[in-house]
Amino acid sequence: MQIEHSGLSFELTIDTTNVWEKQAHKHSFFELVYIKKGKGKQCINHNTIDYKEGNIFFLPPLDCHSFIIEEKTTFVFLKFSDQLFEKSNSYEINTKNWFDDISYILRNYNKTTGNIINDQQDKDKVIKIIELIILENNNRDRFSSVIIQGLIIGLINILMRHIEQNIYRTAKPNNTKFNLIIKHIQNNLFNNEKLKIPFLANKFNVSKTYFSEYFKTNFGSSLNKYILISRLRVVETRLLYSDFTIKQIADEIGFSDTSHLSNVFKKYYQISISDFRKKGEYQLLKNSTLANCSV
Known part of the structure; x- marks a missing residue:
């Protein structure tokens, strides 16, 4: 699998073409794709969808994608990396801490393929x-x-609005407090101190003795299970869409060692990590319906 790199913190490309000549590839940067004109199909992580004029797609690092063009298309590719938010001259603002807080969600949001913004007003703004x-x-x-x-x-803040709305669908839609709790957990998924019940209870004004029951009533499973499953979903994306070793993944996600991660993973998935990675990549290739999406 080819991984495209960019040495720039920001890069803008506009390309009008009848034929997509690149092979399916991944990048080491974030990329927003705006379809200014044209129609065809896009393959994201081996899932195929139609695209048309006005569509907006967001691709985190290590998402695999390619296009099949059915009608002459003008693409606008907006690429950026974490470095964009670091202050490099006296005129720029250091927003690194802000980006660090949201980059987990941007990298690991639900990867259902498709147009990321469906609200017409926000689409017009973007x-x-x-x-x-x-x-x-x-x-x-x-x-x-x-x-x-x-x-x-x-x-990015407009994108985050829609990504968070997707996250909130897992909770009760009219429960504002619980939605804020889910948002907090997703934003601090690897910060154990901010996920402890005393911290959460104090922050969201829920009794410490009642918090566990409150969470389970609103979500349907325990807080610890929700956090664990959320972390395992990140493990999934790393196994399928990165070349990270199991040790690197364990260190990043916060497991004590590779044995701990392997045991927990097998308990929930009924398959070893190594077999999941092999089978997962095979299934992704097998499920691809476009020859141009092959890797």
Whole structure:
């Protein structure tokens, strides 16, 4: 599998073409794809969907994708890395801490394929922001980097609104407090201190003795199980869409060692990590319906 790298913190490409010549590939950066004109099919992680004018797709690092073009298409590719949010000159703002807090969700949100924004008002906003980024990128001066940084921050916050709405669907839609608890857990999934019941109970004004029952009543499973399953979903994405070793994954997710991760994984999936990785990649390839999506 080819992994595309970029040495830049931000890169904008506009491409009008009748034929997609790249093989299916992954990147080491975030990429937003805006279909300005045209139609066809996109393959994301070996799932195939139609695309058309106005669609917006968001691809975290290590998502595999390619296109089959049915009608001449103008693509706008907006690529950025974590470095964009680090202050590199006196005009830029250091937003690294903000991006660190949300990057977990951006990297690991539900990877159901498709147009990420369905609300027309927000879609119009994103398209306007993209057009402003294009305009600023074509007429750069010493202020352009901070202006583009600010525009991308606005764009990401709109994306986060829709990603969080998808997360909230797992909870009761009218329970604002519980939705905020789910959001907090997802934003702090690897921070054990902020996931302890005393911290959560105090932050969300729920009795410590009642919190476990409150969570289970609203979600249908225990807090510990929800956290564990959420972490295992990250393990899944790492096994299927990265070249990380099991030790690297265990260290990142917060398991004490590879044996601990392997035992927990096998308990819940009824298959070893190594077999899951082999079988998972095989199934992804087997389920691909487009020859151009083969890897």
